[in-house]
Amino acid sequence: SLTNQEPVTEVIRQSLPASLELGVVALLLAAVVGLAVGFSGIARPEGKLDLAGRLYGIGTYALPPFWAAMVVQLVFAVWLGWLPVGGRFPPTLLPPEGSGFYLLDSLRSGLATGEWQLLLGSVRHLVLPAATLGLLLSGIFANSLRLNLRRTLGSDYVEAARSRGLGEARVVLRHALPNALLPVLTITGITVASLIGGALLIEVTYSWPGIAFRLQEAIGQRDYPLVQGIVVVVAGLVVLVTVLVDLLVAVLDPRIKF
Template sequence: MSRARSLLRYLLARLALAPVMLWLIASLVFLLLRVAPGDPIDALLGSRAPAAARAALRSQLGLDQPLWQQYGHFLGQLLRGDLGESLTNQEPVSATIAGSLPASLELGVMALLLAALVGLAVGFSGVARPEGKLDLAGRLYGIGTYALPPFWAAMMVQLLFAVWLGWLPVGGRLPPTVLPPEHSGFYLLTGLQQGLASGHWELLAGAARHLVLPAGTLGLLLSGVFANALRLNLRRALDSDYVEAARSRGLSERRVVLRHALPNALLPVLTITGITVASLIGGALLIEVTYSWPGVAFRLQEAISQRDYPVVQGIVVVVAALVVAVSVAVDLLVALLDPRLSF
């Protein structure tokens, strides 16, 4: 009962810190946008627009107010759950995010699954013969994939499989002959439902073909993190006292690895999964831009180039909230699975 109470206190403390973290992130992005070079009025009207038109638009958008007033208005909107309107098309920022978030979630989930499967397989491959050829190849793979620049890797993959070989589309999310679903941004799930219901698999096939290159590139780049983490933690677990005790009882090496060493080695990997979600965002920005994938990161890049303050602020706040939520969920899951942890 005392552990359950401690776990509850830990969860409440993390949840209490979440709004503070979001406030700090929102305040930081607000200030950085205002001190960064560039003027949203120039992006909207051009630098040669008449001074009267520029002043009128600046007043209409509230950009002529003192910085502290703009900040207070921004925080007030944020507390009400209002992310504001885009400066470029006057569309609610929440609608912009809702329209592009499913694409990013689809890409991120598939990339994370691929990264975990490939990374864990590579990390586990060198267990039988430490310092052998497989182990050395796995270490080189982990270091190499982690060190590759995402934009360069994406362009090389795009050049090879889309341009030279012509196996897969170069970018986008659907072929031009397939209409996107009207009420859902999750093309894979909607395509699967349509296929099972009516036998028409065009949406699923088109969405899957367009997802292979961006998700494959991002997944392989992140798989090195899982490979290195599993290898290091599995070697540490195999050298521990409880594994030696299991061997001394006459258990087979396969049983020792799978039943005793591997479960304990996977717990730190689970923690790394939460950190990898944050890495997904940075990597997805370059991947989405390279493959013209209409996700949140792609919209963020467009908004930054257009100096669209509300869109940039809204996207950063929403993504930060998702990262905080995933981090808290992973920490809580690790605490539930590992009785050795105390709070």
């Protein structure tokens, strides 16, 4: 690194756990909320609930991440004072030692000592950035599940299951939903790229010391070795996740062969 004369690998090692922790929690939240919203309008297509789900999917995907993050900060941190406005850990406490994943490290420390202040501080600082990023990405899952599930419900094998006298709930859960989730799983790999792009703006807005925040600092300081190292690591993560998702889809769907 041209800025602090540290090895690029050391800078990445210190900041990558923060980004992975934020990204995993945000992706899980996006999947849960998005799939729930996408599934909610199946009972009455084109109804009010289905229309609300479509508007939610389009709206959350279209919101600029930096603007949404500032609005969330203003409401929940400044006006209500429920959560910290930024940072990753309370400045009055020493961060937990270990892997660099504060949630896991503070949980292990709490189990060992019985003190849960570290875990509470980690969770409080993680809630706003993870919720903001997760809700912004949840629209992708909501729209994808809705479209694929509606197409699957019109398939011949679903009609055959109905003709055998199966209940609608069983037809949806046992026959339509598993096949509709396969394209959603594929989109999960693509979402990783969007996750990294959104994380850059989220980390900068919330002062989250992750790899995207380090990339923004390196670009501003023209620290080209650090920029190159971070880009290589991010590209490698995107390729790795995409390959793993493709392999998982092939395992779940016997029609796919490599």
